[in-house]
Amino acid sequence: MRPLRYSINVTLDGCCHHEAGPPPDEESMRYWTEAMQRVDGLIFGRVTYELMESAWRRPASGTWPDWMDESEVPFAETMDPLRKVVVSSTLDGVDWNAELLTGDLGQAVQALKDEPGEGLFVGGVTLPLALADLGLIDEYEFLVLPTLAGHGPTLLSGLRERISLELVGRHEFRSGAVALRYRPAQPTA
Template sequence: MTQPLLYGINTTLDGCVHHEAGLPPDAQSMAFWTDELRRSDSLLYGRVTYEMMQVAWRRPASGEWPEWMDADDVPFAAVIDAMPKHVASTTLDAVDWNAELLGADLADAVRRLKERPGRGISLGGVQLPAALATAGLIDEYTFVVHPVVGGRGPRLLEGIRDQLRLELVARREFRSGASVQRYRPVL
C-alpha cells in the first residue's frame, strides 16, 4: 500500500492562491493547518514554496522564534520546521532545512516517495501540484476557501488541461467565514 499524497492550500472564492490574497490567519486556521501537517510524515514542495516556507517557518539559529510569531503560529512553526522535506527543483543544487532534492523525473520520484512507508506526504504550492494532479498522483485535495475575491495572482491548479473530477468527502466552516473542503479524485 502506498502512502497518500495530500494537497492542501488556501484559496479565495475566485481561485486565487497567492499567499497574501486571502484572510489573515487566525487561531482556528493555524490550528487546522498544524493538524493537517501532522497527518503526514513529510512535506513536498517546489522551489518557490520551499524557499518561501523556509524564510517564514525555519527556527532561527538562536533557537528562539521571531518576535512576529504569536502563540498561534509557534505550534505550526515547530511542526513544519521538524518535518522531513522533499524539494522538486531543476534550479537548486542543494537544499538544507531537513530536506532532500528529488530527481529530474518528477512523476517517478513522487511515485517512489509514495511507496515508502508512512502516513502521508503533505504537498503544498501552486505549480508543482498542478503537474502532479495532471499525472494523477494526488490522492486528496484540501482547500480552505476564504470569503474574498482575490482578483489577481496565480489560480488554483492553473494549467491543468483535462477535467479533474473530485468527490467531496468532508466540509467544515471556520468562524471567519472560510470553509474547508476536502476532496478525493473520482476514479
C-alpha cells in the same frame, strides 16, 4: 502506500497567492497544524520551499521571531522537523531536513508514495499542477477564504484534463472560511 494531499488556501475567485486572503487566525492555524501532524513528509517546489523556510524554520537562536503569533508557534514546531523533498532544477542544494528530488518527477514522487508512512503534503501552485496532471494527488484540501482577490495565480490553472472529485470532508470556520477535502472520483461503470 502514503497518500499525497494537496493543501492550499484559496480565495472565492480561485486565487491561491499566499497574500491574497486575510492573515491566518488562531482557528485556521490550529487546523493547518493538525493537518501537518497527519503527514510525515512535505514536497515543495523551489518557490514554496524558500517561502516556507523563510517563515517556519526554527532560527539558529532557537527562539521564534517576534512577528510570530502565539497560535503560529505550534504550526512552525510541527513543520520544522518534517522531512522535505524539493523539486528544483535551479537549486544546487537544500537543507532544513530537505533533499532535492532527482530523476523523473512522476517516478520519483510515486517512489515517495510507495514508502511506508503516514502521508505526504504538497503545497504551492506550479508543482501541484504537474502532480495533478500525472494523477498522483490522492486528496485535494482547499481552505476557501471569504475573499475576492481579483488577481493573482489561480488554482490549478492550465490543468490538462478535468478531474472529477468527490467531497470527503468539510469544516466551517467562524471567520466564514470553509475547508473542503476531496478525493478523485472513481470512474463509474
